Amino acid sequence: MLKINNLSVFYGGIHALKGVSLNVEQGQIVSIIGSNGAGKSTLINSISGIVKYKEGEIFYKGEKLSKQAHKIVKSGICQVPEGRIIFANLTVMENLRMGSFLRSDTNGIDKDLNRIFDLFPILKEREKQVAGTLSGGEQQMLAMGRGLMSNPDLILLDEPSLGLAPLLINTIFDIIIEINNMGKTILLVEQNAFKALSIADYAYVLEQGIITMEGNANELIKNEKIKEAYLGKKNVDFISV
Amino acid sequence: MSELFLQQIINGLSIGSVYALMAVGYSLVYSIMNFSNFAHGGVIMIGAYIGYFSLTFLKVPFFIAFVLSAFGSGILAVVMEKIVYRPLRKRNAPFLYFIISAMGASIFLENVVIASPIGPTFRSYPTVFSSEPIMLGSVALGRIDLLMFVISAISLMVLVYIIEKTKIGLSIRATSYSIKGSTLMGVNVDKVIFIIFVLGGLLAGLAGMLFGMRYTVYPQIGNITTKSFIAAVFGGLGSLPGAVIGSVLLGLIETMVSGYLSSQYRDLIAFALLILVLVVKPTGLMGKTTEDKA
């Protein structure tokens, strides 16, 4: 469904992605794990058209993907960004309306709105509340609901667990599975390697702009190198904090 | 209440409402692009001239002159955005570059008019309304003052409607919070910026013509926007309600100072208040706080 060939991204002199290639099949959850600064957000933002790349190609549903952000959204790819970036000055409902900005199928929008309220009942309760006053977990739910409002086929999730309490992280990952069961393909980027691997079909390890390992997630999770680098004692502590 | 007081309130509301027409143009641009568009004064000046020549040269009806001013200024604002700011935006230039370019554009427009056959002379609009005021008891309502208030109030209500109730307005508000966020929702930010320059420009044209009618037209008339800039800062840069409230307050303060002290103190006090606001509450009455701007 999504195929990236040899993608390279520079920020001035910083070479953030050094020839990344990857593949996401329809219906899958694919995770990319990597520590802070590995280039995960750069990769996600390149797909979304927020970061420009000079080298490499991205194909989506067999065709070359546009480089313009609004056309990318229109073609069925949405990003739920790192740090959520919900519109704190707008109400919950207005945020959701922004999610469906490019759509005009009123019936479809209403249907999706109801589905999102089923998925996140708290958003229905907070419909008229200004989004900036939501808690961190609620903001993450809003960001995901807003993304779903574009009725995407492929959802890019950038560190959805960032800054959330462990219990909430479990809830969010349960919801990711549920969204996947709705037929949405998911590309998930995480530092929380254990969680990301445990729900994924396939996974990649990104280190300093290079894919260093890939494989079925249930195999990677048992891999010694990964255990040491990402699931080790230090990281387990980090996860359980 | 004394008559003078009532009279000054009416004068203050009418001048304040025109400040508001200009101040919202500043605020719209600031809310999304985070810089003060000092070229706005030039756009207002051109609007004042378009109105003047529409009435004297084209001899169109008064209402048509307003429409021409508004559209002329709207187009000019968009063209300036394309020529001056867009190249800066495309290479992510620092905000200082925007402000300097805006000032340059303003000086350029002023001098184009001075160098042209129009020249530096002061020109009076032809009389459209009788100068005889409408009397409400013993309070005099100038016809042009009334027109200023009515046109400004209606335009501002339309603007508020667009911003608060339409999808375009929603995308403007979202973009003002986060350009990245709204881009990810599929908003074409170039289009949003185009729209805010159209809206600001249309209102600038109306304001220019109203000012020209009330006073005179001359190449430096755009300097009056300094006042609306003060008003926008009062209310909080980037906030539309703030811009309107700040403008009306400034109009009232100015006319009160003129009425009870002396008109010589008017600008002194206006600028003193600006400095005071910047020192005590830099975000103004309703301005967005810095952490709002991610």
Ligand SMILES: Nc1ncnc2c1ncn2[C@@H]1O[C@H](COP(=O)(O)OP(=O)(O)O)[C@@H](O)[C@H]1O
């Ligand atoms: N806008 C930017 N300008 C310059 N360097 C950047 C920018 N964004 C990210 N980087 C750098 O690129 C590298 C990858 O960053 P990022 O993609 O954010 O990593 P991750 O999301 O994996 O933490 C880092 O070294 C980071 O400092």
Ligand SMILES: [Mg+2]
């Ligand atoms: Mg990141």
